[in-house]
Amino acid sequence: MATEAQGEEGGLVFHPMDQFIVKPLFGDGPVGLFTITNVTLWMAITVVAVIALMVLGTSGRATIPGRMQSIGELAYGFIYKMVEDVAGKDAVAFFPYIMTLFMFIVFANFLGLVPMSFTTTSHFAVTVLLALLVFVTVTVVGFVKNGAAFLGLFWVSSAPLALRPVLAVIEIISYFVRPVSHSIRLAGNLMAGHAVIKVFAGFAAIAAVSPLSVVAITAMYGLEVLVSFIQAYVFTILTCVYLKDALHPSH
Amino acid sequence: MEGELAHIGAGLAAIGSGAAAIGVGTVAGNFLSGALRNPSAAAGQTATLFIGIAFAEALGIFSFLVALLLMFAV
Numbered sequence: 001m002a003t004e005a006q007g008e009e010g011g012l013v014f015h016p017m018d019q020f021i022v023k024p025l026f027g028d029g030p031v032g033l034f035t036i037t038n039v040t041l042w043m044a045i046t047v048v049a050v051i052a053l054m055v056l057g058t059s060g061r062a063t064i065p066g067r068m069q070s071i072g073e074l075a076y077g078f079i080y081k082m083v084e085d086v087a088g089k090d091a092v093a094f095f096p097y098i099m100t101l102f103m104f105i106v107f108a109n110f111l112g113l114v115p116m117s118f119t120t121t122s123h124f125a126v127t128v129l130l131a132l133l134v135f136v137t138v139t140v141v142g143f144v145k146n147g148a149a150f151l152g153l154f155w156v157s158s159a160p161l162a163l164r165p166v167l168a169v170i171e172i173i174s175y176f177v178r179p180v181s182h183s184i185r186l187a188g189n190l191m192a193g194h195a196v197i198k199v200f201a202g203f204a205a206i207a208a209v210s211p212l213s214v215v216a217i218t219a220m221y222g223l224e225v226l227v228s229f230i231q232a233y234v235f236t237i238l239t240c241v242y243l244k245d246a247l248h249p250s251h
Numbered sequence: 252m253e254g255e256l257a258h259i260g261a262g263l264a265a266i267g268s269g270a271a272a273i274g275v276g277t278v279a280g281n282f283l284s285g286a287l288r289n290p291s292a293a294a295g296q297t298a299t300l301f302i303g304i305a306f307a308e309a310l311g312i313f314s315f316l317v318a319l320l321l322m323f324a325v
Binding site: 017081085086181184185188189191192230233235237238241 | 291298301302304305306308309313315316319323
């Protein structure tokens with residue numbers, strides 16, 4: 001939206017955070033619980049893209065995979081190996097959930113990098129829901145699989161007895177901070193990166209620094225492509241780590 | 252006046268980004284020095300590397316969040 005910046009001496013005419021405003025898709029009414037907004041649109045595109053890759057791509061079942069089938073199989077193998085390595089063999093039952101999480105986040109991140117698009121994962125409302133689902137799932141799984149023994153997660157048996165109550169308090173706090181950091185990490189990274197690109201775009205209006213600003217935008221964009229993937233990877237691998245804690249709570 | 256103070260606070264919160272940068276650099280640097288000593292064991296530890304980086308980085312993101320809250324919510 002660099003064309004909007006036409007101040008006499010340059011400067012930020014648009015605000016770098018404007019790109020995150022949730023607008024209704026039809027009309028100008030208030031945004032309610034069931035209003036169709038740009039977030040709804042881009043989430044729908046994300047889901048359609050994931051389905052297109054995983055269902056259409058692999059429906060051919062060619063012995064020699066084509067491009068789409070290769071990418072689908074690569075993603076499947078990558079996540080399957082991660083679940084097996086990090087969370088353990090008995091966590092494979094949760095593979096569909098973790099695969100869905102990864103595909104949704106990675107597609108939402110990459111689609112957010114398309115110019116003029118909307119980054120759904122840059123909103124805390126989206127990531128907090130994802131992280132809370134993981135938190136609730138992990139807690140429920142922990143109690144169902146281990147019963148009261150799940151509380152052993154907070155009782156560090158390898159520490160000296162006098163230290164254990166102190167450690168238990170720290171462990172309980174860190175357990176409940178998990179969904180907070182889990183969600184804020186994803187949304188914060190995405191939001192910060194996109195805001196930085198917009199700030200550099202604002203400098204493009206000043207003739208003297210505009211070549212520098214274009215180079216900076218290109219460099220930041222490259223970094224953002226990397227960050228988009230790494231953050232999706234980190235979100236899923238942390239889900240696996242939490243799942244491992246729930247399945248094997250003993251320290 | 253309070254709005255200006257909030258902006259100063261937001262700028263001060265940006266120090267946290269630098270602190271997170273030091274943390275991420277420490278994690279990645281130590282991983283690299285360990286990996287160069289024993290390259291055969293490095294491949295199995297990349298997941299741990301990313302988890303470590305993610306934890307170090309999350310605290311920097313918290314300071315970014317504090318800056319955002321001061322800019323837009325106070």
